[in-house]
Amino acid sequence: MLDFKVIATSTQTRARAGIIKTARGHIPTPVFMPVGTAGTVKAVTPDELKACGASIILGNTYHLYLRPGREVIRLFSGLHRFMNWDGPILTDSGGFQIFSLAKISKITENGFDFQSHIDGSRHLITPEDAISIQTDLGADIIMCLDECIPYPADAGTAEKALELTTRWARRCKTAWEETGRNGNALFGIVQGGMYPDLRRRSAEALMEIDFSGYAVGGLSVGEPKDLMMTTADTTLPLLPPGKPRYVMGVGTPADLVELVGMGADMFDCVMPTRNARNGQLFTSFGAVNISNARFRHDAGPLDPSCGCTTCARFSRAYLHHLYRCRELLSYRLNTIHNLYYYLHLMEEMRAAVRGDRFQQFRAAFYEKLDPDAVPGTNID
Amino acid sequence: MLDFKVIATSTQTRARAGIIKTARGHIPTPVFMPVGTAGTVKAVTPDELKACGASIILGNTYHLYLRPGREVIRLFSGLHRFMNWDGPILTDSGGFQIFSLAKISKITENGFDFQSHIDGSRHLITPEDAISIQTDLGADIIMCLDECIPYPADAGTAEKALELTTRWARRCKTAWEETGRNGNALFGIVQGGMYPDLRRRSAEALMEIDFSGYAVGGLSVGEPKDLMMTTADTTLPLLPPGKPRYVMGVGTPADLVELVGMGADMFDCVMPTRNARNGQLFTSFGAVNISNARFRHDAGPLDPSCGCTTCARFSRAYLHHLYRCRELLSYRLNTIHNLYYYLHLMEEMRAAVRGDRFQQFRAAFYEKLDPDAVPGTNID
Numbered sequence: 001m002l003d004f005k006v007i008a009t010s011t012q013t014r015a016r017a018g019i020i021k022t023a024r025g026h027i028p029t030p031v032f033m034p035v036g037t038a039g040t041v042k043a044v045t046p047d048e049l050k051a052c053g054a055s056i057i058l059g060n061t062y063h064l065y066l067r068p069g070r071e072v073i074r075l076f077s078g079l080h081r082f083m084n085w086d087g088p089i090l091t092d093s094g095g096f097q098i099f100s101l102a103k104i105s106k107i108t109e110n111g112f113d114f115q116s117h118i119d120g121s122r123h124l125i126t127p128e129d130a131i132s133i134q135t136d137l138g139a140d141i142i143m144c145l146d147e148c149i150p151y152p153a154d155a156g157t158a159e160k161a162l163e164l165t166t167r168w169a170r171r172c173k174t175a176w177e178e179t180g181r182n183g184n185a186l187f188g189i190v191q192g193g194m195y196p197d198l199r200r201r202s203a204e205a206l207m208e209i210d211f212s213g214y215a216v217g218g219l220s221v222g223e224p225k226d227l228m229m230t231t232a233d234t235t236l237p238l239l240p241p242g243k244p245r246y247v248m249g250v251g252t253p254a255d256l257v258e259l260v261g262m263g264a265d266m267f268d269c270v271m272p273t274r275n276a277r278n279g280q281l282f283t284s285f286g287a288v289n290i291s292n293a294r295f296r297h298d299a300g301p302l303d304p305s306c307g308c309t310t311c312a313r314f315s316r317a318y319l320h321h322l323y324r325c326r327e328l329l330s331y332r333l334n335t336i337h338n339l340y341y342y343l344h345l346m347e348e349m350r351a352a353v354r355g356d357r358f359q360q361f362r363a364a365f366y367e368k369l370d371p372d373a374v375p376g377t378n379i380d
Numbered sequence: 381m382l383d384f385k386v387i388a389t390s391t392q393t394r395a396r397a398g399i400i401k402t403a404r405g406h407i408p409t410p411v412f413m414p415v416g417t418a419g420t421v422k423a424v425t426p427d428e429l430k431a432c433g434a435s436i437i438l439g440n441t442y443h444l445y446l447r448p449g450r451e452v453i454r455l456f457s458g459l460h461r462f463m464n465w466d467g468p469i470l471t472d473s474g475g476f477q478i479f480s481l482a483k484i485s486k487i488t489e490n491g492f493d494f495q496s497h498i499d500g501s502r503h504l505i506t507p508e509d510a511i512s513i514q515t516d517l518g519a520d521i522i523m524c525l526d527e528c529i530p531y532p533a534d535a536g537t538a539e540k541a542l543e544l545t546t547r548w549a550r551r552c553k554t555a556w557e558e559t560g561r562n563g564n565a566l567f568g569i570v571q572g573g574m575y576p577d578l579r580r581r582s583a584e585a586l587m588e589i590d591f592s593g594y595a596v597g598g599l600s601v602g603e604p605k606d607l608m609m610t611t612a613d614t615t616l617p618l619l620p621p622g623k624p625r626y627v628m629g630v631g632t633p634a635d636l637v638e639l640v641g642m643g644a645d646m647f648d649c650v651m652p653t654r655n656a657r658n659g660q661l662f663t664s665f666g667a668v669n670i671s672n673a674r675f676r677h678d679a680g681p682l683d684p685s686c687g688c689t690t691c692a693r694f695s696r697a698y699l700h701h702l703y704r705c706r707e708l709l710s711y712r713l714n715t716i717h718n719l720y721y722y723l724h725l726m727e728e729m730r731a732a733v734r735g736d737r738f739q740q741f742r743a744a745f746y747e748k749l750d751p752d753a754v755p756g757t758n759i760d
Contacts, residue, residue: 040702043712044709045709072701075679082695314464318462321462324447324448325418327420328657328712329422329424332712
């Protein structure tokens with residue numbers, strides 16, 4: 001059971017601030033959800049996630065279904081107790097991960113027939129399975145099984161995929177009504193490739209089925225940035241204003257600023273966590289690569305304006321040293337910083353919307369980006 | 381500046397409890413020092429080390445000399461501020477690491493001529509260098525450069541190495557008197573292979589030079605366990621009772637119990653941290669391998685009698701899952717548990733000595749080991 005309330009709307013843009021209420025806690029929006037693929041947001045503990053400002057995290061159904069498997073999760077009555085995270089969790093349906101990681105043998109009307117990327121074992125996941133697995137995971141927000149398509153895809157392929165996604169969405173809704181009695185909420189996923197008319201058709205079909213929230217799927221699949229933004233810009237206004245709008249798998253800090261301005265409420269992305277492990281750190285003046293030799297003798301904090309524990313306690317030289325030695329602590333300290341950066345950015349945007357100064361915030365965000373602040377800074 | 385005071389002595393064994401006072405804090409003995417090879421105890425933060433009960437940590441001079449290098453450490457006036465650990469630090473001299481990791485080109489009267497195991501670069505480290513580098517590192521306790529020999533070694537080789545070690549010890553003392561003006565203490569290292577008469581000769585020569593503490597080096601280099609114990613047993617009583625006695629690079633929990641009973645005060649070993657990263661976890665009932673399939677469906681804590689945060693918050697099934705997925709969090713949670721286990725074991729031994737019930741403690745320690753507690757438990 002999910003309750004969403006818009007509490008402020010920007011008069012300058014389509015940005016809005018709201019609250020999603022779940023049984024496990026309130027989620028202020030716009031919100032970024034750190035990705036906890038296999039029952040852990042890589043390198044950090046639940047306590048650290050909270051200290052970074054996370055109000056909800058994402059779990060990947062595909063990974064959790066394969067490892068540890070639903071029967072282990074059932075021993076703990078769900079993912080929360082298994083991983084010791086007591087806040088809300090959103091699980092994806094597994095569709096995107098099957099699309100991007102598994103070896104798909106067949107997509108039929110009935111679902112995905114695929115082989116595990118871990119051990120090659122064969123599995124069939126139907127829309128009903130996707131609901132049932134996510135219900136076992138005990139997620140607070142669950143997603144319909146959808147068919148994601150690569151970019152580029154011709155209109156015929158995109159249309160076929162969206163129609164299958166729509167039929168699956170209907171089956172998911174039915175299955176959820178039959179089994180979703182543990183207080184979770186079900187979201188539909190808009191597909192349609194980069195074709196505005198197909199996006200519209202997908203959105204309208206899903207709204208007719210009626211979900212607790214709507215996601216824009218099939219973005220960030222290889223298309224140029226401006227096409228992604230155009231597609232989001234035309235799709236988001238099609239979705240009902242009284243429901244949360246979730247842009248899946250996106251993106252850079254600037255992407256989030258733009259998409260919030262278009263009215264998006266929810267995001268998830270591996271970028272802050274994955275890039276942290278690759279030494280790319282996000283700062284108020286741009287993204288820096290901590291492996292840059294420039295940092296070797298730099299005793300200052302990574303971002304003097306950052307309030308994270310990494311910046312409070314450790315220097316650029318130390319972070320550079322840890323990363324250069326591939327020390328385990330490097331991945332953690334980097335991840336804490338990047339997650340704090342992303343989550344704090346969302347908090348700043350929420351405050352800007354509440355104060356109806358989102359355009360000023362947006363201008364200041366770009367103003368602060370400064371490739372000269374530290375050599376090697378990348379503002380893209 | 382180091383002050384050591386024995387505060388209790390076992391009437392049943394040679395075990396004793398004491399306090400080493402340094403400018404950066406008091407160290408209750410017997411003490412275990414977690415190994416922070418490259419400016420970090422792998423996978424954990426300084427805060428976590430303190431929560432696990434660490435009062436002093438060890439840094440490896442060889443690694444730190446190569447990376448980040450002494451000029452980076454100098455920017456921070458030492459290792460403490462670089463790694464954000466404000467407690468005491470002991471650094472080894474680098475000798476053992478050169479012996480075990482580097483490609484040694486030559487050992488001469490003057491020192492080690494070796495090539496870095498990282499980039500093959502060539503370096504010469506003299507006894508004076510070892511003091512100077514450790515002084516730059518800002519360690520509270522520093523060690524003389526010694527020549528470690530492999531096992532087996534004939535008496536002639538062992539004798540030559542101990543004589544070189546003695547001459548180097550004299551040079552280290554002189555260099556320390558000239559440069560060691562920053563409040564650190566210098567320890568000598570007893571060598572002599574597994575030959576009691578050579579161990580005696582080494583100990584007597586070092587005592588004549590006079591150090592703030594004495595280490596037994598050259599153990600755990602491949603010799604059988606009973607030979608290591610015999611060598612420690614005959615060497616430890618040779619050392620002056622008013623100075624700390626440090627057994628380097630040892631060992632298993634049972635080794636520590638035995639060596640404390642022989643009068644050893646200080647230990648360091650990679651075992652709790654390295655084995656944690658390989659999935660071996662120490663418990664009151666023995667060592668278990670968390671990868672064992674037996675743990676997959678086990679929702680209980682790793683060791684119900686353990687007070688660490690890992691055991692308080694996470695289950696065997698979760699630790700098994702994280703390790704199986706080689707998640708970064710696995711290494712951290714395992715390391716926290718093993719360090720807590722080791723440090724708590726030392727605390728229990730200190731309490732047992734203070735209460736003059738060390739033999740009872742020792743008997744109970746072995747009594748609790750139970751290979752049937754969990755299948756796959758190893759009590760060696």
